Amino acid sequence: xxxxxxxxxxxxxxxDGQRLFRAVLQATARPGSLLPLGAPPLEVxxxxxxxxxxxxxGLLDLEVSFHALGPGAARLADYLLAxxxxxxxxxxxxxxxxxxxxxxxxRASRAKRGTLEAPHLGATLVYAPAWLSARPRADxxxxxxxxxxxxxxxxxxxxxxxxxxxxxxxxxxDFPLGVDIWLAGGDGQLAVIPRSxxxxxxx
Amino acid sequence: MGxxxxxxxxxxxxxxxxxxEAFRRREGHPGIQVAQIREQMRLAVDRAxxxxxxxxxxxxxxxxxxxxxxxxxxxxxxxAYRSTLPRVQTTPTLRPAAMRLVRRISAAFKxxxxxxxxxxxxxxxxxxxxxSLLDEEERTDAxxxxxxxxxxxxxxxxxxxSTYLRREGLLPDLPGDVEPPVDIxxxxxxxxxxxxxRLQALARGEEGALLALAYSSMRxxxxxxxxVAELRVGYLAVQVTIPGLETPVTIGEILxxxxxxxxxxxxxxxxxxxxxxxxxxxxxxFGHNERRxxxxxxxxxxxxxxxxxxxxEDQEFVIQHIDGIEAQGFTNHWKLPHYVDFQSxxxxxxxxxxAAATPAEAKP
Amino acid sequence: MSYSFAFLDEQSKxxxxxxxxxxxxxPGYQVPFVSRELPISYGWGTGGIQTTCALxxxxxxxxxxxxxADDSVNALxxxxxxxxxxxxxxxxxxxxxxxxxxxxxxxxERLRADQILVFQVPYPEPLRRVEPRxxxxxxxxxxADYGRMYVALYEDIVRHGEITLPWQYPALVNGxxxxxxxxxxxxxxxxxxxxxxxxxxGAGREKRVYAVPPHTDVHSLGFEDHPFRxxxxxxxxxxxxxxxxxxxxxxxVDADGRRQHQCSDxxxxxxxxxxxxxxxxxxxxxxxGVAVEARR
Numbered sequence: 001x002x003x004x005x006x007x008x009x010x011x012x013x014x015x016d017g018q019r020l021f022r023a024v025l026q027a028t029a030r031p032g033s034l035l036p037l038g039a040p041p042l043e044v045x046x047x048x049x050x051x052x053x054x055x056x057x058g059l060l061d062l063e064v065s066f067h068a069l070g071p072g073a074a075r076l077a078d079y080l081l082a083x084x085x086x087x088x089x090x091x092x093x094x095x096x097x098x099x100x101x102x103x104x105x106x107r108a109s110r111a112k113r114g115t116l117e118a119p120h121l122g123a124t125l126v127y128a129p130a131w132l133s134a135r136p137r138a139d140x141x142x143x144x145x146x147x148x149x150x151x152x153x154x155x156x157x158x159x160x161x162x163x164x165x166x167x168x169x170x171x172x173x174d175f176p177l178g179v180d181i182w183l184a185g186g187d188g189q190l191a192v193i194p195r196s197x198x199x200x201x202x203x
Numbered sequence: 204m205g206x207x208x209x210x211x212x213x214x215x216x217x218x219x220x221x222x223x224e225a226f227r228r229r230e231g232h233p234g235i236q237v238a239q240i241r242e243q244m245r246l247a248v249d250r251a252x253x254x255x256x257x258x259x260x261x262x263x264x265x266x267x268x269x270x271x272x273x274x275x276x277x278x279x280x281x282x283a284y285r286s287t288l289p290r291v292q293t294t295p296t297l298r299p300a301a302m303r304l305v306r307r308i309s310a311a312f313k314x315x316x317x318x319x320x321x322x323x324x325x326x327x328x329x330x331x332x333x334x335s336l337l338d339e340e341e342r343t344d345a346x347x348x349x350x351x352x353x354x355x356x357x358x359x360x361x362x363x364x365s366t367y368l369r370r371e372g373l374l375p376d377l378p379g380d381v382e383p384p385v386d387i388x389x390x391x392x393x394x395x396x397x398x399x400x401r402l403q404a405l406a407r408g409e410e411g412a413l414l415a416l417a418y419s420s421m422r423x424x425x426x427x428x429x430x431v432a433e434l435r436v437g438y439l440a441v442q443v444t445i446p447g448l449e450t451p452v453t454i455g456e457i458l459x460x461x462x463x464x465x466x467x468x469x470x471x472x473x474x475x476x477x478x479x480x481x482x483x484x485x486x487x488x489f490g491h492n493e494r495r496x497x498x499x500x501x502x503x504x505x506x507x508x509x510x511x512x513x514x515x516e517d518q519e520f521v522i523q524h525i526d527g528i529e530a531q532g533f534t535n536h537w538k539l540p541h542y543v544d545f546q547s548x549x550x551x552x553x554x555x556x557x558a559a560a561t562p563a564e565a566k567p
Numbered sequence: 568m569s570y571s572f573a574f575l576d577e578q579s580k581x582x583x584x585x586x587x588x589x590x591x592x593x594p595g596y597q598v599p600f601v602s603r604e605l606p607i608s609y610g611w612g613t614g615g616i617q618t619t620c621a622l623x624x625x626x627x628x629x630x631x632x633x634x635x636a637d638d639s640v641n642a643l644x645x646x647x648x649x650x651x652x653x654x655x656x657x658x659x660x661x662x663x664x665x666x667x668x669x670x671x672x673x674x675x676e677r678l679r680a681d682q683i684l685v686f687q688v689p690y691p692e693p694l695r696r697v698e699p700r701x702x703x704x705x706x707x708x709x710x711a712d713y714g715r716m717y718v719a720l721y722e723d724i725v726r727h728g729e730i731t732l733p734w735q736y737p738a739l740v741n742g743x744x745x746x747x748x749x750x751x752x753x754x755x756x757x758x759x760x761x762x763x764x765x766x767x768x769g770a771g772r773e774k775r776v777y778a779v780p781p782h783t784d785v786h787s788l789g790f791e792d793h794p795f796r797x798x799x800x801x802x803x804x805x806x807x808x809x810x811x812x813x814x815x816x817x818x819x820v821d822a823d824g825r826r827q828h829q830c831s832d833x834x835x836x837x838x839x840x841x842x843x844x845x846x847x848x849x850x851x852x853x854x855x856g857v858a859v860e861a862r863r
Contacts (some may be wrong), residue, residue: 013577014572014577015569015624015625017577017580018580018622018623018624019582019624021584021621021622022622022624025584025587025588025590026593026765027623028588028591028592028780029591029765029778029780029781030680030780030781046806047794057579058581059584059585059588060581061581063581063582064580064585084829116709116710117705117706117708117709117710119591119593119596120586120589120593120596120598120599124587125586147741148594148741148780148782148784149780149781149782149783150782151761151782162755166691175743176593176743176744180588180589180592181653194591194592194593195592195593196592196593196594196780
């Protein structure tokens with residue numbers, strides 16, 4: 001497989017990059033709320049990964065690093081390298097972590113969380129759940145969220161991410177240290193849980 | 204019509220631009236050609252390139268013409284243009300030791316291997332106005348071609364003076380592993396800054412600011428007793444790597460100035476050496492820029508102090524205040540409307556004065 | 568030669584975008600970013616401009632104000648810059664705008680959830696008035712060590728009987744980071760608290776961006792016995808629309824030094840002239856009636 005084979009033709013950096021950025025910006029400003037991601041039809045192995053890859057195509061470049069985990073990680077890494085000029089880094093130092101499967105095998109806990117003097121260096125974790133819902137569903141995990149950007153409390157149900165993975169998320173944060181979590185659903189929806197959010201798990 | 208007028212703002216800007224043009228290019232005078240500025244105001248061009256952080260004598264000359272000779276404004280034009288240019292690659296490291304020399308002097312020794320080459324300098328001229336230049340005729344004598352770099356007569360470029368001092372152990376050895384240099388226009392660098400970031404900031408700094416701060420250091424607000432070990436002016440080849448080719452390819456030459464400055468260090472430095480070695484200050488710039496590079500080397504040296512005792516040694520003080528484009532922007536911004544903030548200050552002062560005028564009724 | 572959409576090249580936009588995303592995740596924290604030189608001077612809004620450049624899409628509608636006015640020469644210059652480099656629609660109507668770039672004021676009408684307010688910030692560091700060194704202020708934020716700011720405010724009270732800061736009044740965001748709201752008058756500070764819109768702050772020369780998300784606590788500093796207060800314009804009204812609850816500019820109208828007052832927010836003044844009952848809408852948290860000074 002050559003670099004030319006990996007070249008994505010379905011992504012328009014100026015327009016798509018801007019639109020996707022506005023979506024993730026709004027999602028970060030309103031944690032747990034659902035936004036339509038409107039990802040273009042990228043040539044990635046699984047349709048479920050389109051949203052996550054589109055976000056990364058828009059925001060990765062040679063000034064940051066990433067690490068891919070899970071099934072098909074190697075090919076995803078090649079794809080992102082070929083299309084963004086970004087760099088691969090170990091889990092502990094990567095700026096962006098892409099978790100392609102239902103969990104990270106415990107490795108998300110090693111993602112960098114920033115320092116008190118530079119909390120912004122904490123990583124961004126990108127997941128590709130099968131679906132997201134504002135209303136609870138029996139086949140998903142519901143979390144209740146509070147904090148900046150949330151009037152009162154907001155509920156989010158996530159399908160396709162392992163319960164143990166979601167249970168590990170609170171321990172990653174000790175504000176201002178922590179990671180910011182992007183959930184790019186296979187159903188075309190986006191939700192973000194930044195480290196400023198306080199939350200607990202239900203069901 | 205106020206500064207903030209309901210409809211007049213747009214007209215005001217347009218009219219202002221037309222006035223600028225009228226001042227820049229007055230009727231009845233032949234236009235200055237960009238080539239004339241490039242060829243006959245080379246030192247202005249060189250300074251604009253250094254502060255604009257972009258090597259292009261033609262564009263620098265254009266910027267100076269457009270800015271009517273305002274140096275900081277010209278550098279600003281170049282910086283803004285530079286922002287739009289894509290970064291193709293980082294070239295292999297340039298080696299100033301391999302410079303094709305036009306000028307080379309050392310104040311440290313009377314004679315140096317390779318010789319002292321005076322080159323084009325005003326240092327020993329008398330500053331007498333030359334009125335013959337008021338009506339200069341076209342030059343027909345082509346016997347002296349400038350900046351041809353013939354001075355070394357094809358011989359291998361001489362070794363740096365600092366090399367000899369290192370061999371004798373009077374200068375610390377060059378560190379074996381060097382951190383890759385940071386680029387302050389690409390990376391968000393925090394204080395304390397690595398040396399490469401400080402040098403880059405100095406290389407782009409406004410020359411007046413560098414001069415004032417370096418002067419403060421030499422006069423006594425600092426501990427640097429400098430000697431110019433070597434000053435070089437000459438041409439450096441610029442190379443790029445092409446995928447598929449083993450060796451880099453030379454794409455052209457740039458004119459540069461380099462200074463290595465040595466000073467003793469009286470107090471204990473960061474590593475606890477108490478004056479047993481010299482330390483090096485380094486200066487480098489695009490074009491022929493001697494004042495700039497000497498000041499740069501002095502400030503580089505001063506900022507190596509373990510703890511700053513003088514403004515020139517304090518890297519936060521120096522680096523934050525030497526960028527001409529940042530400084531001029533903020534200086535000029537005071538001309539923007541500030542009436543909302545000023546309103547609050549007016550109210551406050553009036554209230555104070557009223558309270559002071561009627562002390563019996565004074566309220567907190 | 569042609570320029571990129573909204574001037575900044577895509578790589579620069581990504582750099583600003585990544586910084587903005589971290590800023591929203593860390594309310595009130597100043598995220599460093601690498602500021603690009605623009606054709607507009609540092610000190611003249613380049614931080615706000617780069618933020619707007621990173622946000623702008625073809626369907627956006629942009630409003631730019633300076634001191635609250637749409638037609639200030641600087642606001643017009645910035646609008647021209649975006650019209651030329653992005654070809655987007657601009658407006659003077661606050662309600663029509665999706666992005667509002669502002670210098671020194673927050674519009675009088677409450678902004679909606681679909682709107683973003685971008686501030687031009689000359690002094691992002693609220694602690695600079697008590698500490699000139701960057702390495703030290705960074706430590707103070709890291710350790711939430713804001714004691715010296717409280718001491719400075721206390722000294723103000725001792726000297727003048729009250730906290731005298733007229734503008735750029737420091738506020739604590741989300742109970743954690745001290746923020747400089749940019750040189751807006753204290754009158755505007757309460758609008759940052761539990762708002763519906765997103766606030767983004769850009770400082771080009773100082774190379775920082777920071778953010779206040781909607782529905783976030785923003786409390787301007789004060790003491791129990793000397794709480795934060797806004798200015799009062801009691802006894803004054805706008806000579807154009809009659810408003811008594813907006814921030815008023817003072818204008819000298821004749822050679823005798825006679826004064827008049829006008830709404831600083833020119834767009835809102837226009838609306839009030841057409842309909843005096845238009846509410847400001849920033850809610851009960853805006854204590855427009857709490858006086859601090861300015862007796863006439």
